[in-house]
Amino acid sequence: MVKVYTLLLFFILNLHSTELVVVGDKNFPETNLTHSEIRAIFLDKKRFIKNEKILVMNHKVNHPLRLCFEKNILEKTERSLERYWRKAYYQGKRPPKIVSSLKMLFLYLNSVHPAIGYSDFNSTLHQEVVILYRVECGF
Amino acid sequence: MYKKIYYIVLMSTSLLFSNENSGYGWDVPNSSLNIGGYLDITYDEKREDKFLFNDIAMLFSASENRFDLLGEVELSHISLDGKSNNSSDIDLNLERLQLSYALSDEQTLQIGRFNSDIGYWNQSPIPILQETTTTPHIVGNFFPKATTGVLFRQNINEENSFSLTLQENKDIGHQDNSIEINRHWGMAYYGTKEDFSWRFSTGRYKERNELRVDYMGIGLEYDGELLSLQSELFTQQSDTTEDKPYSGYVQSTWHFKENHDAVVRFESYRDNVNEIKEQIYLLGYVYRPNSNMALKSEYIYHSKLPLNRLVYSLSVLF
Numbered sequence: 001m002v003k004v005y006t007l008l009l010f011f012i013l014n015l016h017s018t019e020l021v022v023v024g025d026k027n028f029p030e031t032n033l034t035h036s037e038i039r040a041i042f043l044d045k046k047r048f049i050k051n052e053k054i055l056v057m058n059h060k061v062n063h064p065l066r067l068c069f070e071k072n073i074l075e076k077t078e079r080s081l082e083r084y085w086r087k088a089y090y091q092g093k094r095p096p097k098i099v100s101s102l103k104m105l106f107l108y109l110n111s112v113h114p115a116i117g118y119s120d121f122n123s124t125l126h127q128e129v130v131i132l133y134r135v136e137c138g139f
Numbered sequence: 140m141y142k143k144i145y146y147i148v149l150m151s152t153s154l155l156f157s158n159e160n161s162g163y164g165w166d167v168p169n170s171s172l173n174i175g176g177y178l179d180i181t182y183d184e185k186r187e188d189k190f191l192f193n194d195i196a197m198l199f200s201a202s203e204n205r206f207d208l209l210g211e212v213e214l215s216h217i218s219l220d221g222k223s224n225n226s227s228d229i230d231l232n233l234e235r236l237q238l239s240y241a242l243s244d245e246q247t248l249q250i251g252r253f254n255s256d257i258g259y260w261n262q263s264p265i266p267i268l269q270e271t272t273t274t275p276h277i278v279g280n281f282f283p284k285a286t287t288g289v290l291f292r293q294n295i296n297e298e299n300s301f302s303l304t305l306q307e308n309k310d311i312g313h314q315d316n317s318i319e320i321n322r323h324w325g326m327a328y329y330g331t332k333e334d335f336s337w338r339f340s341t342g343r344y345k346e347r348n349e350l351r352v353d354y355m356g357i358g359l360e361y362d363g364e365l366l367s368l369q370s371e372l373f374t375q376q377s378d379t380t381e382d383k384p385y386s387g388y389v390q391s392t393w394h395f396k397e398n399h400d401a402v403v404r405f406e407s408y409r410d411n412v413n414e415i416k417e418q419i420y421l422l423g424y425v426y427r428p429n430s431n432m433a434l435k436s437e438y439i440y441h442s443k444l445p446l447n448r449l450v451y452s453l454s455v456l457f
Contacts, residue, residue, distance in 0.1 A: 040297040048244040053204065075333070077364050079394060082430045086456060087263045089163045092200045092209035092239075094173070 019121040020068050022133040025109045028116070033132045038073055041116060043084065044093040049114055057105055057117035058096035068137035069118055163431060163456055164198065172201045177456045179266045185448040192217040193452075194265065196234065209253075211235040233312040234285070249290040252311050256290060256302045256327045257282045257340040258371050259358045267454035270367075270402045271423050272435050275388040279317040280410070281373040282354045283344055286323050287311045301328045304342065318352075320344045336360045338371075352377040367392040381412040392425075400425040402437070417443035431456045 022038055024030070029050035033041075040046035041056055048054065059066040070076060076084065085095055099105045105117045106127050116132070124131065164175025179193040196213040211234040237251035254261055258277065261284060266272050278284070288306030295301065306323040325342025338358040345351050356373035372387035386408035393401045402423035409416040423437030433454045440447050 034297075036297040046244070046294070046297060048241055051244060079397075080362055080364070083362070086163075086430060087268050089175070089456070090177075090198070090263055090265065090268055092207060094200075094202070095162075 018068070018137045020065060020072070020118055020135050020137050021121045021124055021131045022073070022116065022118045022135075023109065023124055023127075023129040024132050025113050025115045026128045026130060028114050028130045028132065030132065031130060035073065035133070038133055039075075042069075042074060042096060044088060044095065052114050055108065055112045055115040056096040057099045057108060057115065059105075059118075060098055060100065065118065065120060068135075072135045072137065073118075073133075164200075170201070171203055172199065174199045175457055177265055177267050177454065179272075179452055179454045181266075181272055182451040183448060184450075185446060188216075188218040190219055196265075205241040207239040207241075209235060209237050209239075236311070245294040247292045249292070250288070252285055252287045253290060255283050255286045255323070255325065256292075256304055257325060257342070257354075258338060258356055258373070259360060259369055260371065265454070266435070266452055267431070267433055267456045270390070270392045270400060270425055270435075271404065271421060271437055272450050272452040272454075273421070273437065273439055275371070275386075275390075275404070275406055276408045276419065277356070277371060277373045277386045277388070281356065281375050281383060281386060282318070282325075282340070282342065283320045283323055284317045285310065285312060286320075286325075288323065298332060299328070299330045301326065306344075318344065319347045321347055334362050336362075350377055350379070365394055367394070383412065384409045386410075388419075390421075398427050400427075415443060417441055 022033065029052065037046065041054060042058070044056075059069075070078070070081060074081065088095075097108075099108065099117065102119055102123050105119060106129070109115050109117060109127070109129055121134070164173040166173050174197065176195070176197040178195045180191070181193045182190050194213055194215050195217065196211055199208075199210045201208045213232050213234045214229060215232060216230075233252060235251070235253050237249050237253040239247050239249040241247050254264065256262070260269070260275060260278050261282070263269065264274070264278065264284065286304055286306045287308060287310045288304065290302055290304045292300060292302040304323065304325040304327075306320065309321050310319065322345035323342065324344075325340065327338065327340040329338050330336065337360070339356070341353075341355040343351065343353045352375055354373060354375045356371060358369070358371040360370075361368040368389070368391050370387070370389040372385065374385050375383040386406070388404055388406040390402065390404040395401055402421065402425060404419075404421035404423075406419040406421075407417075419442070420440040421437055423435060426434045428434070434452070435454070436449065436451045438447075438449050
């Protein structure tokens, strides 16, 4: 258990200087998205882009990248997001699909169009993806 | 006997559905269908049946390309002796059945029976989604809770949208302590900026007794890390001189500890139909052991009506 916490701590500390990038599949209809467009997409308020339905992907709860994304892009606390999705579920909205790893994220990005997710910048270096937005992770 | 077994099974299974946030309901394999539900059990010391299963409801939704289907079927007010709304027959109500079609990236057309797009409270009118078990006076008194008709929504941008509602027919469900209508038109605007949002709604409806009524309301919400505020103010005018000049509330929720909230609500209204002008004060406490369950207690004080009381509830979303 201690090892897990040490690794998690190491990963979080490492993320301190990590650049988080929002990525789309290589044919994503836009090459740039605004902060509020990304928020709307990940909160299921915007579901189509250029008349095509977007596959939206998120990481697991407590994943360091997700913590960074929720703080810097969604700008919502865990309680606020919990409240948001409770109400959203009642209104028929659905949260993004959860991917279990970055490998799985890129697998979907390679096979589904249009698809969007997020990763650390270094992991995208050898992937065929479009970077749509960048943000520094500040913890 | 069967009903009791049904409740126990439903309650036990509902507690198993506490996944990560928003993981509500059950996704039917190889389909886009999701089935879930909610239940509320309340204890109200002023009610004839003090202990009630207020709502036991099933929610279902499905999405296919540009189409979205959403339904809500509810069994309400079931007392311990198994009666539903004081009748031994099961009173099943179709709360919502709506089909939406995305006309474009920004426009949606919706038909069916849906919660009227008016105000904040009416968008999430069930106890698990609210901080209190009791509802403000505006709910059920100033506008029709549900509309059976057509709704057109236009997203101006990511932060602003408006909607137009039209009903020119009878309701396909039955209203629950609310206004029964056969005609309704309405428009609403909704805007957000960071932790703030605001709403404006106006419209006209015709009741089954032919009375025509105009309503208008504004709302403001702030959702901060430590404190949330919600406020709404409505006014109503009818063909007769018996108007409801105003009804408004301010509700503050203090998130004082993880999973623990304190709630204060102040309401004031004037109702010329029933010749009442009074203030209502509410003090409440909410404990949410996990995201899909809430335990609430609240004390409500009315300045005129003899409705001062304690209310407790357990609500689950599954």
